[in-house]
Every structure is written in structure tokens, then in C-alpha cells.
Amino acid sequence: RIDGDRLWRTLMDLATIGATPKGGLCRLALTDLDKEGRDLFVRWCEEAGCTVTVDEVGNIFARRPGRNPDRPAVCMGSHLDTQPTGGRFDGIYGVLAGLEVIRSFNDQGIETDAPIDLIVWTNEEGARFSPPMLGSGVAMGVFTLDHVLDIRDTDGVRLGDELARIGYKGEVPVTGHAMGAYFEAHIEQGPVLEAEDVEIGVVTGAQGQRWYEATVTGRESHAGPTPMRLRRDALAGAAVMMEAVEAIALEVGGDACSTIGRVQVHPDSRNVIPGRVWFTIDLRNPDPDALARMDALLRERLAAIADKRGLTLELTDFWAFPTTPFAPELVGHVRRSVERRGLSHRDIVSGAGHDAVYVARKVPTAMIFIPCENGLSHNEAENIKPEHAASGCAVLADAVLATAG
Amino acid sequence: RIDGDRLWRTLMDLATIGATPKGGLCRLALTDLDKEGRDLFVRWCEEAGCTVTVDEVGNIFARRPGRNPDRPAVCMGSHLDTQPTGGRFDGIYGVLAGLEVIRSFNDQGIETDAPIDLIVWTNEEGARFSPPMLGSGVAMGVFTLDHVLDIRDTDGVRLGDELARIGYKGEVPVTGHAMGAYFEAHIEQGPVLEAEDVEIGVVTGAQGQRWYEATVTGRESHAGPTPMRLRRDALAGAAVMMEAVEAIALEVGGDACSTIGRVQVHPDSRNVIPGRVWFTIDLRNPDPDALARMDALLRERLAAIADKRGLTLELTDFWAFPTTPFAPELVGHVRRSVERRGLSHRDIVSGAGHDAVYVARKVPTAMIFIPCENGLSHNEAENIKPEHAASGCAVLADAVLATAG
């Protein structure tokens, strides 16, 4: 039994920090607002009797002891950072559902054999510091600590400096934390569960992603006296490339997705034919072969467009992870919980990357999805139903209990 | 007779202020570097015996007296500000060719009946403060002084504040300056003269321009779990619009040009489907009917793309000027000079806007073009031949002399 009202109040309390006029959140990683959110979370955990530690990359661990201190912890967690125009639940729901599990175990005097750790991972969104999932990535040995501390935001500010500034550069060695299992509850961030009127998504894994950066170089010249036929317009070429990126996902079909999220035009003057355009590309597919086909099409088509227009294209691989299956045993605990509770459910593959994807490389991992309104996420209007929040939290409690003994 | 070597040295001296590593200039209007350039110019004019005054919008007037102080001045001029990645000659050539005319008149003891004014207009480029040609625009009553002083750059800094800060907010009423005629020498900024191996362009007028701002609004959502068919991707739509803008100029043909110089994507995060894209559009045509057709096509096609994709389009008129003919009598002075000097020449319509276009609304005006390397301008590689600089300057001297008596 968990307290759905308390969970909802806690969500709404945290949603006051970084609230935007449109009802969303702007609480970018390692800003003053992120610090404020982290501080409040730490206070809540300490009030719930947890011991809080912080590792070298700012990941927060709140421990509820078990009977057997030698067993590796059964972990829950997610992230507290948001997109620039993000919602109130992405990541935050998973963290606070974990807090509600601990609070309700306390209320009911439930003891577990293994200790329980509630984890907040640093910079999951990849919005301020790219790529995403940096805290879990370092913890799982995907990135080195030094590399991540050196990543800079678009203003040139270093991640490591911001970590120290807000007081979350901890002492605990980042790869030293023993995890026995990891559960992450999350909003679906897509339309599937809502469309099928299903309460819980039993997440069997996450689809693969490939991120790129493209730089198109042409020749700057005057917008007036330069005839169309003599132009090498980097932006006109980039626009056709952007259309091609969209077309690749439509053509490959199925669950294929492609997105261009950032564009920078140089020199960015109204009457100068752009000489250089930089943009990001995000390709996704749950089927590894189809993702490889998308990658090949991308390289081929963008090169052809550049060639035809006398432009130079530099296409660099920025980040990627393969399709990631979760641990059948833990997924089974989730499935048994929803069945026992009589919740409507379906298996689902995560369209987004989550810290769970990196954790799954070293630790048995599963995720629990709840529906979100209109499938909308990375949007200030992101919303969920309190009863779904409560159901997901109850399933999380069941799964943790089944694993921790 | 003018001194081509001195003109070239003067050009190279001014090109040290704001020099870029790639051999161009970055001397945006009303920055510290613009002040430095203006100060050097003013010193040169005073050394040449001119009286320098500054008007309320920062336009600089250097006067060489005539025998008849009651006659309105015969004026020469252009601008000293540059694009962010601009060249060493755009505008600057016209100003320093004027200075060389005054210096050589001094050397040869030439007196004129009318006074001669050499003018530097404020913020011609429209790069830092938009639209272009603001100084000449206020002087000719196209814009009000208050409106222009209130224009802000992309950092929100007010033009009027910058003018005061660099010490060029003058006392002379901006519309009070009596001009009897205006000649502007300029690099062509296009490929025509070079391609035809012609030394001087006799400029008969300038083509019309229409500038717009487009804002495309869709719906922000997550780049991963949002299926392609449910997206309202503002950037995917904007990319198709950008292609349509290019196609309009290609379709209308002739001298039609279209350019998108600036793009801003919101929220500008790699894994967020953009909810809003803003971009600028620049359409040009020497034929007023063809320009009107381009305008109609733009409205129709962009609206159709928005409609098809469930996006909202806001297309606003930002700035425009119609095809502008210059004064036949002054153009005749230019033509007679090139003929008498035996310079190869052709009539040409300016593809760019110039201060001369606004001045022509109130004052008889003509322009003289010289070729530029590869037709390249608004590019750090912009270049001209010293002998062309000297020829254009000699023609300017002839035309001024013929007009000033």
C-alpha cells in the first residue's frame, strides 16, 4: 500500500522549483534551481530516515538500510533535471515514486533483507550538457569521469565547475557503488498507453538511438547582387537535408523516428547568404537492422545533397546506444505485480533513453511506465493522472519488495 | 587626377580596425571598433581641412567649403560599418574614395562653386540593427528619429544608447542637412562587371526588396517516443518552407533572388521536436511586377505548407523598398566621365540596397560601381583591384566637379 495523495502533493511541491508560466518546468542540470530541487529532495530523504551520499559526478544515493548490510542494494531512481521547456513529471515522477515507496515502507514498518537505495542521476536530459544520461553513464563506465566533468554547455561553462558551485561534487567514487538491481518508474512520454487505455507499461527494453552533428559549408555572399545560380547557400542545402532526414524515418516506417532539434546559422545576418549551418540529428529505431539502414541512408542522402549543391558536409557521430533489453527476471516481477493488482497493462519498448539503459549494462534492470496526457513530453503541458501515478508507484513497491526480500 | 596609391594605403589603414583572421572585417555599427574607425576618419578629414559635424543619428558630415556658401552641398558618401564577417571595401571604399577626391582637389588647388560634403551614414548594413540604411533613412524622413534610436540589437541593446556611448550622438538636426546632389561609389558586390571585364558600372538605379519575418509554430514533444505521424514539427515544416523560398526565385527567374539569412529554433534542444522556428526572408527583383508575384507566391506557398502540416504560420512584413531609379542628369555626369577617360563600362542596376536608395527619394542621386573579385561581398574574402579603386575614384571626382562647378 502506498499513499497516492502524499505522492501527488510531493510532486506538486517539487514542481514549484523552476515553474514556468505555461505550467511546466525549466530546471536545467546543475543550475541554481537544480540545486534547490536536489536540496529539497535530500531533506525529504533524511526526514524519511535515509542516509544520503553523493558521488563524484553528483549522483545522489539515499539509503534505507536492510537486515543484511552485505547484500548489494535494490535501487530505484531517475532524474530531477528538465528540458528548457520541460514538464513536471519526466524523471521527477520516478524519483518521487521511489521516495513514496520508502515512506510507505516506513509507515507500515516493512523491513527488507537487502538495503534500498533511491538514486538521483545527474544530467539525464542532455539539454544543458550533451549527451544525455551522463551521471548513470559515468557510474556504469560508459564515459570517464574526467571526460564528463569537462563537458561544456553552450555558454562554455564546464560541468565540473557547475557541480562544485552548487555543492554536489561528492566524495564517493563514482564507479564504486554496489547495485544489486535497478527499477525506474517513468512516464511513457509517448501516446501508446493512453491510446489503448492501459494503466501500466511493462517495459521490456529501450530502442536504439544514433545522434549526429552535421556541418554544411557553402560560401557567404551578398543576398542581393549574387545571382541564384552562383550561390553556394549552406542553409538552402541544409533545409533540403532536413527534409531528407524526416523522409528517412517515414520511408523506413514502423517505429522509426528522426528529429532535428538544434540549428545554428552562420553568420546569422538577414542579408548574407549563410556560409555555414550546423544542426543535430537524432535517429531511433527499436530494430537494430532498421537503425543501421537509417544510418546508411542518412550518410548517402546528405552527401548527395551536398555534392549536388557544391557544399561541404561534415557528418560526425555524436552519441549512440544500441537497442537495450531489460532483465527478464525483474521484468517478471513488474508483470506479476500488475497481474496481481488487476491493472490493465501491456509490454512496451521505451522510445526514450533513460538512466536505466546505461544501468542495464552492468546491473539487472527493469522499468515501469505510466500513461501521460496526449503522449506529450518535453513540453510544458506534460501531464499525468494522479491515479496512474499511484498505480505505478504501487507496482514499483511490489517489484522492489519482491527483489529485496 | 587622383592618387590611387594614397587611396589604397588609406583603405588598408582603415582595414586594420576590426580585422578578422580570414582577411575581412568585423566592425559592426556603433561598437567600439566602429567608434575607432569613425575617429580615424574624422581625423583624416580635419587634416584635409574639412569641418566635421555629426547629426542626431550619428551621420558624419565633413565639409570642404565652396566659393558659394549659399549653394546646397554636392555630396559623396557611404558607410563604415560592416557585416559580422564582412569585407574591407563594402561601404568603406565609397567613403575613402570621397576622401581621396577631397585630398586631390586640395593638392591641385581646385576650388568648387558649391561646397562638397563627404558623408558617413550610420548602420547601413542592417546586421547589428535591422533594417539596413537607418542613418540615411532617418535623414530622408523614411523613419522617425525616435523609432530608430529605439531599435535594439539581438542582445537587446538600444541603438540610441550605443550612439551616445561611443560619442556619436550629434547635435545637428537629422533632417536639416541641405544636399544638392549625392554620389556614392561602391563595389558592385556581384559578378557582372568582372565577368564582362568592365572597369566601371554606371548605376541607373536599384532593384526592389521585400524583407519578412516568419514564425512557424507546431508542438514541442519528445524526439523518441513521439511517432512521426503524430508530430507537429515546426522545423520540419520550416525546412520545406525554406526550400519553397528558394524555389520561388528559381521559378520566377531572371534577376529574382531569395535568401534566408537568420534562423532561430525553439527550444533548441537535441531531443525535443522544435515547437517554434523563426526565420527571415529577403526577396529581390528589379522588376516591380515580378517582385509582387514573388510576394504573392511566398504567402500562398508558405501558408499551404503550414496548413498541410498542422502548423501555424505568422508571416510579417519587416521592411521593403521599391525599385529606385537614379537621377538621369547625375547618371549622365558619370557616363560622360567614363567615356572621356576611355574606361570600359556598362549600365547596371544595383542588386543591393545602399544609402543612395534612400537619398534618391529627396536628392538627385547617382552611383558608380567598380568590380569585385569573384563577385564576392558580405564575405571576409571580399577583394578589389587597386586600379579599379583608382578608376572609380577618378570618375567620382569628375562627376562631383561637373556638378559642383
Ligand SMILES: NC(=O)NCCC(=O)O
Ligand atoms: N527520458 C528522456 O527524456 N531522456 C532523454 C534521452 C532521450 O532523448 O531519449
Ligand SMILES: NC(=O)NCCC(=O)O
Ligand atoms: N550594400 C549593402 O550591403 N547594403 C545592405 C542592404 C542590402 O542588403 O541590400
